[in-house]
Amino acid sequence: MTERRAYLDHAATSPMPEAVVAAYADALRTVGNPASMHSDGQRASELLEVSRERIARALGCDRAETILTAGGTESVNLGIKGLFWARRGAGSGPVVLIADGEHHATLEAAEWLRDAQGAELVTVPIDPEGLIDPAAFAVAIEDVGPERVALASFSWANNEVGAVQPVAELCGIAAANGIPVHVDAVAALGQLRIDFAGSGAAALSVSAHKIGGPVGVGALVLGRRASAVPLLHGGTQQRGRSGTQDAAGAAAFAAALSLVVGEDGTPDPDQIAALSRSRDRLIEGVREIDPGAVLRGPAPGAQRLPGNAHFTFPGCQGDSLLYLLDMSGVSASVGSACQAGVAELSHVLLGMGISEDEAAGALRFTLGHATADHEIDALLQALPAALERARTAGLA
Structure with missing residues (x-):
């Protein structure tokens, strides 16, 4: 027993519900590489794109903005490093602004950019409840100089103490200063409405296994006006990411989302x-x-x-x-x-x-x-x- x-x-x-297990197992039986031109490949491609569309609707974004990844950590790394490299290539300053108390995926990605890529890392304080004060965020930008900031990154909700940040207000402050924002929404997915279009973010990361999907599946939403230099090269299957796409993983992610959020992501x-x-x-x-x-x-x-x-x-x-x-x-x-x-x-x-x-x-x-x-x-x-x-x- x-x-x-x-x-x-x-x-x-989060444990995988039986309905998601069934959807995943069924999708795994689909033969074919989604990039192949033959009928098997096209069936796999259809499964992939239907699933991507469901994921995109749940996140409040377009299908073309949804880059499927191998999980939250890859999404965060692509979002932060990719935006940084693209912005530096376009002439921005070297500063990366991150909130204090971020997940280690964000913290260590930013520290690597500092140690290996010449970034300057500036942290924005959090209050005794774990919240970012928009006024403190604005002051940090002003102190550094907006023209010197490549990007900012913070969590939609803190993964340890559960503090939900004023995302739209923070992104609005950044946008007014010409600064793109990456938002880590991994902890928030399934518990809060994630509306990428309404948030004002340039990029947003999520992971399937936090809502009962499979481990090793995630997504980076990259806005149409944003650019990210790829971490991976060798196929250009997706905008900003190379590699054979996981149609079954996408189907299981979509199935998990359908159990916790409605068609509009609520x-x-x-x-x-x-x-x-x-x-x-x-x-x-x-x-x-x-x-x-x-x-x-x-x-x-x-x-x-x-x-x-x-x-x-x-x-x-x-x-x-x-x-x-x-x-x-x-x-x-x-x-x-x-x-x-x-x-x-x-x-x-x-x-x-x-x-x-x-x-x-x-x-x-x-x-x-x-x-x-x-x-x-x-x-x-x-x-x-x-x-x-x-x-x-x-x-x-």
């Missing part, structure tokens, strides 16, 4: 309401168990992702809580980077001004549309003992 676990780590990857309101209720019950239950626990990020509402609950628990290590809950059948996340087997404090929390001792006790719970009541119950049942044991171990 399979162990019945509580899976509360949907921000890492998330199902009943699903979002249920997700918010589950999150709020989790938050309330954690606070009853540990009144000292602090919810990080904005209060539940429009500025917070409906599936995100991020806490710091005083007096214990988040890693300890993670392992203890895992032993009790509950999957969660510390929400911080772990490189070379050494856990690091969350750069997001530190960017929010949280002390190292407080940040050490971080634990992130992220829910999906299929999260069941018994999973919340399992967490709340296991948490008291996990906290007691973790605090016995302390912060050492």
Whole structure:
């Protein structure tokens, strides 16, 4: 018998629903390279383009603007590096503006441009809730000089603390200064309406596996007026990206989107309401168990992702809580980077001004549309003992 676990780590990857598995398996049976001229190739091409059209509608963009990729990391890298190279080639300055507390895909892509390509990296601060203040964004542009900025990049919603940024306002400020913006919408997809055309962004990244699609499938939306120098060369199958296109992956991505958003890209309101209720019950239950626990990020509402609950628990290590809950059948996340087997404090929390001792006790719970009541119950049942044991171990 399979162990019945509580899976509360949907921000890492969300389980693939049976309908998506079926669509993926069926699409995998389609024979042919979409670039081939024969009938098999054209059938594969039709599957690919129908799926691309569905993905584009969900993202509020045109099919021609939708570049299918191997996931969010590739999309972010193509968006940031490709825009930077194109802008530098057109005579722009070398500055890359990124928000503090960005996902490592954004942070490390920008750092590589700094270290290897002569970029100047300037960070925009976030407030104690993880939000970007539009006034601070405008000041950062003014201080640097708009003519020196190649591009700006920030997340639609922070993947750790769930802070939803004022995307259209920030993009409007950038556009008024002639600066293209790349938006990382990986964490927001499926929980918020992603309207590329209405956002004012030049490029936008998404990933399929965060909404129950397959790992290794994503997309970069690149506006018609934007240019990106390719990362990959050898075929020019897509604008800005070479490589045989994954028709089955696109079909599975489209199938996953159809379960969580409508034709216009708006998330199902009943699903979002249920997700918010589950999150709020989790938050309330954690606070009853540990009144000292602090919810990080904005209060539940429009500025917070409906599936995100991020806490710091005083007096214990988040890693300890993670392992203890895992032993009790509950999957969660510390929400911080772990490189070379050494856990690091969350750069997001530190960017929010949280002390190292407080940040050490971080634990992130992220829910999906299929999260069941018994999973919340399992967490709340296991948490008291996990906290007691973790605090016995302390912060050492």
